[in-house]
Amino acid sequence: MDTATASKNPDTRSATDRGLPWAEIDTVLFDMDGTLLDLHFDNRYWRELIPDEYARLHAHEPELARQRLFAEMERIRGQLRWYCLDHWVRFTGLDLLALKVRLERHIALHPHALDVLDTLRVQGKRLVLVTNAHPEVYAFKHARTGLGNHLHRVVSAHALDCAKEEGCFWERLQTVERYDPQRSLLVDDNLAALASARAAGVEHLRGVRYPDSRGPAMQSVDFHLLESLAELLPDRRLHAYASSPV
Structure with a gap:
């Protein structure tokens, strides 16, 4: 599927979906x-960079740290805290905005x-x-x-x-x-x-x-x-x- 050039893709919409x-x-x-x-930026940030940095911060138990992070993500998914920068700074102890700069080329x-x-x-x-x-x-x-x-x-x-x-x-x-x-x-x-x-x-x-x-x-x-x-x-x-x- 070509996400950039819609005209290359087959029209799979039903008749009721053909327009607004x-x-x-x-x-x-x-x-x-x-x-x-x-969303590629956010997926790389939350699925790769943050887990890696959090595990590095807890080098004595990196895999346990990853599990703890992912468990917290699941616990509050869909809640406002999931999206709260302050919550994740407190939870991880990481400078989240500074880490975003590392991947900003993907925005x-x-x-x-x-x-x-x-x-x-x-x-x-x-x-x-x-x-x-x-x-x-x-x-x-x-x-x-x-x-x-x-x-x-x-x-x-x-x-x-x-x-x-x-x-x-x-x-x-x-x-x-x-x-x-x-x-x-x-x-x-x-x-x-x-x-x-x-x-x-x-x-x-x-x-x-x-x-x-x-x-x-x-x-x-x-x-x-x-x-x-x-x-x-x-x-x-x-x-x-x-x-x-x-």
Whole structure:
């Protein structure tokens, strides 16, 4: 499957998935990691670099240290603490932001991400980043991608004290960004977040087939997964983006 050039891939969508009713959508809520940004950076960081550094810090029992780290990840997965930089600094004793610099060359926008954002802005859509990422992590990635310059607003789950996997996130989002759930689209690679949004009444939902451009394809029977962000371009003539090199 070619994740950069959607036109090379077979169209496997059903008839009901061939397009979005853009006339009925005012607000587009975008996730960051795995949706607009390639998840490859985060996967290498959390699955390789952090375990290696934590094991090195506990050189007398490196394998036990790895097991302890992975157990904590599983224990709080889907909770706001999982995404909390402060929690992991306390748990690991590592300078997590400094370690991110080692892999910063892997921070990358997904193909067509900026084309889609800029096109939707021209179409008059309100673009809001809704991310579980810690504000310092967002700032780190924005400084390297300029992502925030293409959005109307950025909302971190930490500001709402509630992860996107929890129903309270979508209720509390209304206190800082008024949106009509029935006229909103959420694009997110996190299936639990999509399910939470659906339960909260968000009408239009799209997942991401390849959050990590070098990882396996995501599968879902509940949500339509985008093969490429270029599928979001509302005007068919703009699908030329999908066949152009990044």
